[in-house]
Amino acid sequence: MKLFDVYPLFDINVVQGKGCHVYDDKGNEYLDLYGGHAVISVGHTHPYYVEKLTAQLHRLAFYSNSVINKLQVELAEKLGRASGYDDYSLFLINSGAEANENALKLASFHTGKKKVVSFAHSFHGRTSAAVNVTDNPKIIAPINHTFEVVYLPLNNIEAVRRELAGGDVCAVVIEGIQGVGGIQLPSDEFLRQLRQACTDTATVLIVDEIQSGYGRSGKFFAHQYAGIRPDIITMAKGMGNGFPIGGLLISPMFTPSYGMLGTTFGGNHLACTAAIAVLDIMESEKLVDNAARVGAWLMEQLKQLPGIKEVRGRGLMIGIEFEAPIKELRTSLLFDYKVFTGVAGAHVIRLLPPLCLSMEEAADFIERFKKVLPSNA
Numbered sequence: 001m002k003l004f005d006v007y008p009l010f011d012i013n014v015v016q017g018k019g020c021h022v023y024d025d026k027g028n029e030y031l032d033l034y035g036g037h038a039v040i041s042v043g044h045t046h047p048y049y050v051e052k053l054t055a056q057l058h059r060l061a062f063y064s065n066s067v068i069n070k071l072q073v074e075l076a077e078k079l080g081r082a083s084g085y086d087d088y089s090l091f092l093i094n095s096g097a098e099a100n101e102n103a104l105k106l107a108s109f110h111t112g113k114k115k116v117v118s119f120a121h122s123f124h125g126r127t128s129a130a131v132n133v134t135d136n137p138k139i140i141a142p143i144n145h146t147f148e149v150v151y152l153p154l155n156n157i158e159a160v161r162r163e164l165a166g167g168d169v170c171a172v173v174i175e176g177i178q179g180v181g182g183i184q185l186p187s188d189e190f191l192r193q194l195r196q197a198c199t200d201t202a203t204v205l206i207v208d209e210i211q212s213g214y215g216r217s218g219k220f221f222a223h224q225y226a227g228i229r230p231d232i233i234t235m236a237k238g239m240g241n242g243f244p245i246g247g248l249l250i251s252p253m254f255t256p257s258y259g260m261l262g263t264t265f266g267g268n269h270l271a272c273t274a275a276i277a278v279l280d281i282m283e284s285e286k287l288v289d290n291a292a293r294v295g296a297w298l299m300e301q302l303k304q305l306p307g308i309k310e311v312r313g314r315g316l317m318i319g320i321e322f323e324a325p326i327k328e329l330r331t332s333l334l335f336d337y338k339v340f341t342g343v344a345g346a347h348v349i350r351l352l353p354p355l356c357l358s359m360e361e362a363a364d365f366i367e368r369f370k371k372v373l374p375s376n377a
């Protein structure tokens with residue numbers, strides 16, 4: 001049987017990882033400034049993570065959500081403390097798209113409405129409701145068009161106020177920092193005004209922290225720079241350091257009922273163990289602070305390099321925009337200088353390294369990056 005061919009692949013067979021490096025089957029070492037798309041938070045094969053998962057695997061890998069699972073409770077307690085959302089509730093699921101899917105359902109159950117406000121260049125995943133609020137018509141199938149979505153420009157509060165004035169919107173969904181859209185930041189002021197506009201009109205505010213959350217921005221969630229509290233926060237990527245897990249933090253204003261949401265695999269024993277291990281490591285190694293510190297240093301260095309149009313981001317979520325397309329530059333960085341990076345569109349390199357990136361590794365990246373810059377700085 002062939003694989004359904006939907007991914008353009010680099011001809012590299014990654015077989016091993018350690019910290020901020022991965023290795024291919026030929027023994028080449030790569031610096032990982034991509035984190036497998038913002039997924040690797042505490043580093044590849046962290047010994048504590050491996051030990052905890054191995055032990056759990058020997059004990060119990062899975063049982064269903066029909067019985068008590070104390071690992072879910074432990075995860076909720078630790079996550080509440082780490083994120084500052086102790087008073088919220090946790091619903092566990094398997095991926096980012098599913099987290100947004102459930103957040104939108106919850107907003108719709110709660111308000112009885114179904115129109116959603118989203119933003120230009122947003123990406124929220126590929127399940128039905130999540131893709132319908134994603135600003136990319138190419139990936140929205142006809143079957144996904146089940147409710148009205150209005151895409152507004154980021155940072156334009158007047159446009160939001162006008163839309164919410166109609167009284168027919170159930171939710172506004174916004175990324176903490178737009179990832180796929182090219183590392184675009186909602187301003188802190190805009191987020192505060194958005195929070196107020198949603199409160200004034202009883203509209204549910206969903207902040208998608210699937211890429212920008214879990215310490216990546218240098219705070220636990222990127223929206224915390226603005227000092228706001230959304231009604232629902234969605235998360236996934238860094239949560240399990242590669243083990244599939246996603247979740248929703250849900251404000252106390254929502255009342256759960258049996259059967260309202262559900263999942264077979266979400267919150268299973270292995271997934272919870274991975275997520276608990278991640279939080280333990282993040283705390284003991286102070287990885288949120290590390291992301292803030294190393295990220296700030298990286299951005300400062302990048303801003304001094306020639307040939308770059310703009311450097312944007314927070315913490316270890318950084319976009320480097322060029323006037324010219326970056327395809328060749330990125331390919332050279334990967335094959336000639338052995339650095340994995342991400343992209344956003346044709347002009348932006350995305351850096352999403354593990355949160356444990358050291359200053360030395362960051363400096364190593366800058367040296368390799370200089371070699372591929374247009375003027376070879």
Ligand SMILES: Cc1ncc(COP(=O)(O)O)c(C=O)c1O
Pocket residue numbers: 095096097098100123124125126175179180208209210211212236237
């Ligand atoms: C902001 C954001 N939301 C949602 C998703 C979808 O997550 P998943 O691919 O786990 O479904 C992504 C994935 O890139 C994302 O960046």
